[in-house]
Amino acid sequence: MSFPVITFLSDYGLQDDFVGVCHAVIATICPEARVIDLSHGVPRQDVRAGALTLRGALPYLPVGVHLAVVDPDVGAQRRAVALRLRDGRILVGPDNGLLSLAAELGGGVVEAVDIAHSKFRLEPVAATFHGRDIFAPVAARLAAGVELAEAGEPCDPERLVRIELPRPELRGGELHAHALHVDRFGNVQLDVEHGDLADTGLKLGRAVQVQASLGAHRATIVRTFADVPQGDTLLYEDAQRRLAVAVNGGDAAQSLGISVGDELRISSA
Amino acid sequence: MSFPVITFLSDYGLQDDFVGVCHAVIATICPEARVIDLSHGVPRQDVRAGALTLRGALPYLPVGVHLAVVDPDVGAQRRAVALRLRDGRILVGPDNGLLSLAAELGGGVVEAVDIAHSKFRLEPVAATFHGRDIFAPVAARLAAGVELAEAGEPCDPERLVRIELPRPELRGGELHAHALHVDRFGNVQLDVEHGDLADTGLKLGRAVQVQASLGAHRATIVRTFADVPQGDTLLYEDAQRRLAVAVNGGDAAQSLGISVGDELRISSA
Amino acid sequence: MSFPVITFLSDYGLQDDFVGVCHAVIATICPEARVIDLSHGVPRQDVRAGALTLRGALPYLPVGVHLAVVDPDVGAQRRAVALRLRDGRILVGPDNGLLSLAAELGGGVVEAVDIAHSKFRLEPVAATFHGRDIFAPVAARLAAGVELAEAGEPCDPERLVRIELPRPELRGGELHAHALHVDRFGNVQLDVEHGDLADTGLKLGRAVQVQASLGAHRATIVRTFADVPQGDTLLYEDAQRRLAVAVNGGDAAQSLGISVGDELRISSA
Numbered sequence: 189m190s191f192p193v194i195t196f197l198s199d200y201g202l203q204d205d206f207v208g209v210c211h212a213v214i215a216t217i218c219p220e221a222r223v224i225d226l227s228h229g230v231p232r233q234d235v236r237a238g239a240l241t242l243r244g245a246l247p248y249l250p251v252g253v254h255l256a257v258v259d260p261d262v263g264a265q266r267r268a269v270a271l272r273l274r275d276g277r278i279l280v281g282p283d284n285g286l287l288s289l290a291a292e293l294g295g296g297v298v299e300a301v302d303i304a305h306s307k308f309r310l311e312p313v314a315a316t317f318h319g320r321d322i323f324a325p326v327a328a329r330l331a332a333g334v335e336l337a338e339a340g341e342p343c344d345p346e347r348l349v350r351i352e353l354p355r356p357e358l359r360g361g362e363l364h365a366h367a368l369h370v371d372r373f374g375n376v377q378l379d380v381e382h383g384d385l386a387d388t389g390l391k392l393g394r395a396v397q398v399q400a401s402l403g404a405h406r407a408t409i410v411r412t413f414a415d416v417p418q419g420d421t422l423l424y425e426d427a428q429r430r431l432a433v434a435v436n437g438g439d440a441a442q443s444l445g446i447s448v449g450d451e452l453r454i455s456s457a
Numbered sequence: 458m459s460f461p462v463i464t465f466l467s468d469y470g471l472q473d474d475f476v477g478v479c480h481a482v483i484a485t486i487c488p489e490a491r492v493i494d495l496s497h498g499v500p501r502q503d504v505r506a507g508a509l510t511l512r513g514a515l516p517y518l519p520v521g522v523h524l525a526v527v528d529p530d531v532g533a534q535r536r537a538v539a540l541r542l543r544d545g546r547i548l549v550g551p552d553n554g555l556l557s558l559a560a561e562l563g564g565g566v567v568e569a570v571d572i573a574h575s576k577f578r579l580e581p582v583a584a585t586f587h588g589r590d591i592f593a594p595v596a597a598r599l600a601a602g603v604e605l606a607e608a609g610e611p612c613d614p615e616r617l618v619r620i621e622l623p624r625p626e627l628r629g630g631e632l633h634a635h636a637l638h639v640d641r642f643g644n645v646q647l648d649v650e651h652g653d654l655a656d657t658g659l660k661l662g663r664a665v666q667v668q669a670s671l672g673a674h675r676a677t678i679v680r681t682f683a684d685v686p687q688g689d690t691l692l693y694e695d696a697q698r699r700l701a702v703a704v705n706g707g708d709a710a711q712s713l714g715i716s717v718g719d720e721l722r723i724s725s726a
Numbered sequence: 727m728s729f730p731v732i733t734f735l736s737d738y739g740l741q742d743d744f745v746g747v748c749h750a751v752i753a754t755i756c757p758e759a760r761v762i763d764l765s766h767g768v769p770r771q772d773v774r775a776g777a778l779t780l781r782g783a784l785p786y787l788p789v790g791v792h793l794a795v796v797d798p799d800v801g802a803q804r805r806a807v808a809l810r811l812r813d814g815r816i817l818v819g820p821d822n823g824l825l826s827l828a829a830e831l832g833g834g835v836v837e838a839v840d841i842a843h844s845k846f847r848l849e850p851v852a853a854t855f856h857g858r859d860i861f862a863p864v865a866a867r868l869a870a871g872v873e874l875a876e877a878g879e880p881c882d883p884e885r886l887v888r889i890e891l892p893r894p895e896l897r898g899g900e901l902h903a904h905a906l907h908v909d910r911f912g913n914v915q916l917d918v919e920h921g922d923l924a925d926t927g928l929k930l931g932r933a934v935q936v937q938a939s940l941g942a943h944r945a946t947i948v949r950t951f952a953d954v955p956q957g958d959t960l961l962y963e964d965a966q967r968r969l970a971v972a973v974n975g976g977d978a979a980q981s982l983g984i985s986v987g988d989e990l991r992i993s994s995a
Contacts (some may be wrong), residue, residue: 469910470767470910471740471765471766471767472765472767472909472910473765473767473779473909473910474735474764474765474779474782474783475909475910476763476765477733477735477762477763477764477765477783478764478783478786480762480763481733481762481764481783481786481787481788482786484731484760484762484788485786485787485788488729488731488760488788501910501911502911502975529951529952529975530951530952531950531951531952532949532950532951532952532953533950533951533952533953534952583963583964583965583967584949584950584962584963585913585950585951585962585964585965586964586965589786589965590965
């Protein structure tokens with residue numbers, strides 16, 4: 189048995205019925221689609237957080253239609269797009285950078301259409317809920333097998349909005365990193381990839397100092413939480429292979445006073 | 458391929474396993490049903506909020522069985538019912554008004570049964586969890602194709618509980634409106650429909666004054682959030698075609714101090 | 727029509743994409759599986775709360791694969807296991823007691839395998855996200871029909887970790903009970919089963935005194951919330967047939983100052 193798959197990411201939350209209504213619209217148009225809710229807990233209107241989540245999850249998603257809606261400029265001039273990637277995936281969402289990191293990871297955009305006036309829209313289109321009236325119905329049609337070119341007007345992949353990410357810097361022996369994401373457990377993902385550690389002296393087993401808003405903390409670089417005593421701070425390579433800060437059995441974001449966007453300074457202790 | 462659809466709305470939240478257990482009961486009885494979670498974030502025991510959500514979503518839901526549970530009087534004298542609407546939909550839930558707005562929108566109730574003692578109940582019935590023991594199993598059987606008359610004792614559609622909604626009033630040039638719903642973004646839906654604006658002078662592009670608990674705020678009537686500068690207050694027709702208050706990039710309920718049920722006074726500025 | 731069923735319980739929450747990614751992994755490996763989210767709101771790292779939820783729900787779950795992840799020691803020495811129960815169910819999760827109460831209810835473990843090095847793992851295995859890399863893919867393979875013995879190395883069911891639960895005690899005419907769970911409505915489940923009430927004099931209709939952290943409260947033992955006036959405290963047999971404390975239309979945990987683990991003293995008033 190095989191079903192078309194739609195994954196769905198948004199900042200809609202689950203308190204209201206935004207997500208449920210989009211599911212209902214999809215089920216009406218393409219009843220055989222299997223919809224996987226990637227997350228609807230993206231911080232509201234935080235396009236970058238949504239883009240990072242989509243990119244991080246992409247390698248684990250079945251190839252299909254990937255619907256994403258974090259859309260602070262809904263109803264205004266930003267484009268609504270559907271994109272076909274080199275690896276066969278189709279992305280649907282606002283053209284505000286939300287799709288850009290995943291698009292890059294999927295080999296780049298080989299075909300793009302502007303779906304703002306797609307014939308598959310639900311009419312009338314509410315100016316503030318394109319998820320329901322544009323993105324979900326177009327995603328459902330694409331999952332049902334219509335060609336991308338049918339869904340909208342061709343547009344230039346080169347002119348899609350991209351997102352800038354911070355990069356860590358090594359200055360005076362200190363690694364200046366930035367908090368990209370804080371998860372439910374208070375674990376803090378940094379913008380530091382494996383290669384960024386090459387000349388820093390930071391490696392497995394090393395004791396380090398982490399300077400954040402609530403002062404300096406000693407930490408150890410280890411593989412997993414339980415490698416340090418309960419309550420101790422650790423640095424580890426997280427499940428997306430980025431450096432992250434945690435407290436074993438605790439909440440690092442809270443204990444160290446870290447919010448998304450903060451700069452942290454890491455050095456050998 | 459075609460599946461029977463059950464939509465599911467409740468105030469159970471997702472912290473506990475109430476929703477998951479109801480899904481499991483449905484899957485046991487009618488494995489082929491597709492269950493769409495409309496929302497489980499209805500404020501707890503707020504029957505009116507649930508009724509408004511169900512009505513607002515109804516036009517977007519595939520015709521099927523619509524299960525709704527917001528049930529402060531569970532186990533007491535209120536009836537448990539299944540209703541067939543003129544438009545073919547079937548509603549299942551407590552008879553406390555929760556279903557009444559949707560029933561009206563669906564053309565009214567053409568057949569009603571009391572399912573408190575339905576032969577499809579799970580025994581023993583817990584006095585405090587009719588979702589699991591009465592509503593979900595009956596909804597699943599109806600989705601599987603049994604006749605409504607099989608599910609319970611006939612009852613009089615005229616005697617079902619209805620919900621009263623506030624109505625806006627125009628007094629001394631001011632529109633007195635009421636907050637019906639606050640969503641995750643802090644956008645405030647009012648009880649003002651398009652027709653209510655006819656003699657008010659309130660129309661697109663107009664500057665207005667909104668009087669709420671935290672004083673008077675200037676706002677503009679526009680189509681969408683981005684039509685005003687970041688941080689400014691706007692009035693707009695929302696996705697359910699009701700007048701709503703928002704702050705572009707902000708949280709109107711918080712900034713203006715609005716809670717559900719509050720009266721707002723709106724006048725030309 | 728019949729689908730393999732996987733139920734999924736965790737403390738991952740829905741703010742991040744942990745749950746969504748596990749769904750995606752399952753859909754990739756076993757597209758025909760129906761995944762039922764039992765709950766992802768288990769308090770973080772609270773193994774006992776997860777174990778209680780799984781046991782409480784078990785009788786309502788279709789027989790299938792039951793995936794559960796509350797895993798404070800992820801990546802450390804605790805085993806990862808898949809268990810076949812006497813009643814035919816298969817449990818998958820960390821061997822930290824999380825599965826133990828459900829296993830007992832399902833008639834005990836008849837076959838156990840250690841899946842830490844299962845050939846069905848996703849490589850590389852992240853030290854901190856075994857849900858994605860070990861538990862979900864193994865659960866999906868088992869749902870797809872592979873034999874348990876294929877999924878890992880045999881291990882001794884007798885040596886699986888079990889969970890100790892508190893038990894109520896009758897002392898000097900007072901029942902000393904313990905709070906096992908607080909739900910979204912503030913209802914407090916106690917560790918008191920029907921049989922525990924035999925010699926206590928506590929029965930339907932009786933007025934009692936409940937001593938908790940915020941002092942003594944009068945309550946009545948009734949069938950359901952609405953059997954007492956709005957705002958009054960009640961004791962009742964909850965949907966898992968345990969004694970529970972509630973406030974009609976209110977939040978008992980808050981009003982009486984009860985947290986999970988607290989001792990309550992209950993006596994005739």
